[in-house]
Structures are given as C-alpha cells and as structure tokens.
Amino acid sequence: MSIKKTAAVIASGAIMTAGAATAQDDKELLIGGALSLTGIQAPLDTPGFLGAEVAVDYLNENGGILGRQVKFVNIDGKSDPVTVGNVAVELIDRGAELMVAPCDFDFGGPAGREAQEAGIVGISTCASDPLYSSWSLGDKQFTLSMWNTTMGAVAADFACEEKGWKKAYVVTDQFIAYTKSLSKYFVEHYKDIGCEVILEDTYTNGDNDFSAQLSRLQALDEKPDVIFLSSYGQDIGVIIRALREAGIDAPVLGGDAYDDPAMHEGLGEKLGNDVYFVTHAWMGPESHDEMPNFIELYKAKHGEDPESSFVATGWDTIMLMAAAVEAAGTTDGAAVAKALEEGEFDLLTGKLSYSSAEEGHEPDKAAVLTELVKGKPSFMGWRRPETLPKP
Structure with missing residues (x-):
C-alpha cells in the first residue's frame, strides 16, 4: 500500500480505520x-x-489521526538525561498524548519514564539496548529499534560465518549502556558460533587517545581477522584513523552509531574502507519499495536528500504511533500499547512486531548491513539472525 495513498505504514491486518467521533x-x-x-x-x-x-x-495532508490534525512539538533534550526528563514533563503538562523519546536508553529513558507516569505511550526512535524495555520503563513504553541482541548477532554472523573472520579484537567504549551491551552481545554470539575473541579492550569516550590500546593490540602474538569497535560519536572516526595510521588494516565492524555522514566524511576516501556497520535501513529502493516515495517527500520538505537511516526512524516512529492509535480508536495509553503488542508493522526500517509487556516489548526486527567504500556507504542487504543471545 503506497504512502501516497494511505496516511500510515500499516501492518498486515491492521489497516487504519476512522475512529469513533469524540x-x-x-x-x-x-x-x-x-x-x-x-x-x-x-x-x-x-x-x-x-x-x-x-x-x-x-498525516495532516491525509486526514490526520482519528480525524484530528497532528501537532509535533519537540523541545531540545540537549543530550542531557535530566533535561530530557524535564522536557517530557513540560510537554505532558501541555497536553501531549504520545511521546517521542531520544535514540538511546541513557538519554531517552527519562522521557519514557515520564510518559509511563502520565499513562501515555512513548516510543524511542532507535534505542537499542535491551534496557529500553517494558521491564525497565513500564508497559506503555517501546522502541522502534531492534535490540542490541540482534545488532550484535548480525555483526557476529557476518564476521564469523559470512566472511570467515575467526579471531576478533573487541574494543568497548565505556560511555553508555548502548556501547557496552553491543559488545557484550557481539562477543557472546561470536563465541557461540565457534569464533574466538583474542582480546577484549576498553576505551573512554572523549579521550581522543588510543595509544594504550594500540600497544596492547600490537603486542598480541596473533593478528585479529576483524576489529569489533563499539563506540559513539566522533570517537569512532578517531579510533579508526589511529588504527590505520598505525598500519593495522584489519576490517572494522560496529553498530548503528557508525551511520553518521560526518564520520564518513572525516575518514574520507583513504581511510573510509573495510568498515562495516549494522543499522536500521538503507535510504534507497533496495531497502524498501516505499523508500523512494519517502525520499521525495523528504526532499520537498527539507530541500535535500536524507543523509542517514536515522531519518527513517523518525518517520517510522510517527507512522507507528498513527497506526496504533487508529487501530485502538483512541490515544488511551493502555489501548495504544495493546495495539502495538498485537500488530505487525511494515515500516521503512523493516517489518516489526513486539512481544508482550511481560516479555519486555522485545522488538522482532531485521537489520541492515552497510559497508564504507572510499568513505561512502554501500548497501549490503537485510540480515535477521536465526538465533539471538538472551537479553
């Protein structure tokens, strides 16, 4: 069903219908x-x-949600958990009936907790740590993203089984829950499928000094086939540059934090090679039949092409809310949460269904594998692991 003809991306059997008049x-x-x-x-x-x-x-051009026009008010959370929580309280006081939370448990969790306290559904655009769950935040809270159990397993399957990279050096940025759990699930799955981690190392975000880690890596008796680097922000590029300038040419593998055009540009044609990452979508028709239509709408709104898959997570979060509210016929938090639990949603970021609140609202979702070639991302396809580590 084309987004040009319907006001949401809807799950199989969950087509939106007009709600009762209120x-x-x-x-x-x-x-x-x-x-x-x-x-x-x-x-x-x-x-x-x-x-x-x-x-x-x-949505507003196509009748809104339940016949109501939609107003989206975002107040900058400033990458500060306390500010995020305060922003959520302010918006709820203004009458927000749904909440969009930041793309991370540490930064987004405060918004989810305030939404839960207010009895409304909140959805993070792309928090992937399993802490972003109904177990931690409550029965009305969800994330659009696959969990790091999936992200880590996709990376491990790709390295060990697809590429035959049997020995890994793993670096874990101690920054936030995301960076730590991504490495945890990669290592667990990588070992479970028969490959070996020859050294686990740590890094502190913002250090901008990778010399101690390089010394330990260079002192190893054997060279790694792959380097799994779980970091955040521009530190990813800093570390990759340090590796390459030290003559270490092993492929580098990581998660969705790599999906950053500024980092790609910083690495450039010379250093932006043999880098692979797991993310949410690919901004092209190879990813989803509806992606060209979305890109057309995006360009009409913003005057340029979208630069990363995180653009699609914003669209999908709003459309997922619309689908669930229409299915529920109300914005009541319990009813919308039930619609999310019972639905199956075909989104730009992949088909999505959730487990029950008792099971954590675990997202059942595939992921996209991307390669950097001369500093430019290249689509490698969707991946869905046959088995996952336990959250």
Missing part, C-alpha cells in the same frame, strides 16, 4: 518530543526529528 475531534493531537538537537546525541536524534516532521505533514 469531543476531541476538532482538537489537535499533540505528540511531544524530547529529541536532542544539540550535543553528542544530535547526530542520531536530529535526523529522526527531520523525518518525524515529514511524517506529521503527510
């Missing part, structure tokens, strides 16, 4: 957002914000 039909439906448009989280949240704006315009 006293709120003539009142805007306020969706609050605490996405961080400044600070270290901005490269992930800003694209999501831009994609969400496109979705809201599209």
Whole structure:
C-alpha cells in the first residue's frame, strides 16, 4: 500500500480505520518530543526529528489521526538525561498524548519514564539496548529499534560465518549502556558460533587517545581477522584513523552509531574502507519499495536528500504511533500499547512486531548491513539472525 495513498505504514491486518467521533475531534493531537538537537546525541536524534516532521505533514495532508490534525512539538533534550526528563514533563503538562523519546536508553529513558507516569505511550526512535524495555520503563513504553541482541548477532554472523573472520579484537567504549551491551552481545554470539575473541579492550569516550590500546593490540602474538569497535560519536572516526595510521588494516565492524555522514566524511576516501556497520535501513529502493516515495517527500520538505537511516526512524516512529492509535480508536495509553503488542508493522526500517509487556516489548526486527567504500556507504542487504543471545 503506497504512502501516497494511505496516511500510515500499516501492518498486515491492521489497516487504519476512522475512529469513533469524540469531543476531541476538532482538537489537535499533540505528540511531544524530547529529541536532542544539540550535543553528542544530535547526530542520531536530529535526523529522526527531520523525518518525524515529514511524517506529521503527510498525516495532516491525509486526514490526520482519528480525524484530528497532528501537532509535533519537540523541545531540545540537549543530550542531557535530566533535561530530557524535564522536557517530557513540560510537554505532558501541555497536553501531549504520545511521546517521542531520544535514540538511546541513557538519554531517552527519562522521557519514557515520564510518559509511563502520565499513562501515555512513548516510543524511542532507535534505542537499542535491551534496557529500553517494558521491564525497565513500564508497559506503555517501546522502541522502534531492534535490540542490541540482534545488532550484535548480525555483526557476529557476518564476521564469523559470512566472511570467515575467526579471531576478533573487541574494543568497548565505556560511555553508555548502548556501547557496552553491543559488545557484550557481539562477543557472546561470536563465541557461540565457534569464533574466538583474542582480546577484549576498553576505551573512554572523549579521550581522543588510543595509544594504550594500540600497544596492547600490537603486542598480541596473533593478528585479529576483524576489529569489533563499539563506540559513539566522533570517537569512532578517531579510533579508526589511529588504527590505520598505525598500519593495522584489519576490517572494522560496529553498530548503528557508525551511520553518521560526518564520520564518513572525516575518514574520507583513504581511510573510509573495510568498515562495516549494522543499522536500521538503507535510504534507497533496495531497502524498501516505499523508500523512494519517502525520499521525495523528504526532499520537498527539507530541500535535500536524507543523509542517514536515522531519518527513517523518525518517520517510522510517527507512522507507528498513527497506526496504533487508529487501530485502538483512541490515544488511551493502555489501548495504544495493546495495539502495538498485537500488530505487525511494515515500516521503512523493516517489518516489526513486539512481544508482550511481560516479555519486555522485545522488538522482532531485521537489520541492515552497510559497508564504507572510499568513505561512502554501500548497501549490503537485510540480515535477521536465526538465533539471538538472551537479553
């Protein structure tokens, strides 16, 4: 079903229908957002914000949600958990009926907790640590992203089974839950499928000094076939540059934090090779039949092509909310959460279904594998592991 003909990307059997008339039909439906448009989280949240704006315009041009026009108000969370929580409280006080949370547990969790306290559904655009779950945040909280159990397993399957890289050096940035759990699940799955981690190392975000880690790596009796680097922000590029300038040419593998055009540009044609990462989508027709239509809408709104898959997470978060509210016939938090639990959604970021609240609202979702070639991303296809490590 084309996005040019329907007001949401809808799951099989969950086609939107007009809701019953209510006293709120003539009142805007306020969706609050605490996405961080400044600070270290901005490269992930800003694209999501831009994609969400496109979705809201599209919905309003096609009848809104339950016949109500949609208003999306985002207040900059400033990459600060306390600010994010305060922003969520302010938006709920203004009458927000749904909440868009930042793309991370540490930064997004405060918005989810405030949404839960208010009894409304909150969805993070792309938090992937399993801490972003109904177990931690409550029965009305969800994330659009696959969990790091999937992201880590996709990376491990690719390295060990597809490429035959049997020995890995693993570096874990101690920055946030995301960077730590991504390595954890990669290592667990990599070992489970018969490959070996020859050294696990750590890094502290913001150090901009990888010399101690290089010394330990160079002192190994055997060279790694692959380097799994779980880091965040521009530190990823700093570390890759340090590796290459030290003459270490092993392929580098990581997660969705690599999906940052500024990092790709910084590496350039010389250093931006043999780098692979697992992310949410590919901004081209190879990824999803509806992607060209979305890109057309995005260009009409923002005057340029989308730069990363995080743009699609913003669109999908709003469209997922629309689908669930329409299926529920109300914005009541319990009813919308039930619709999300019972639905199956065909999104730009892949088909998605959730487990029950008792099972954590675990997302069942595939991931995209991407390669950097001369500093430019290249689509390698969708991946869905046959088995996953336990969260």
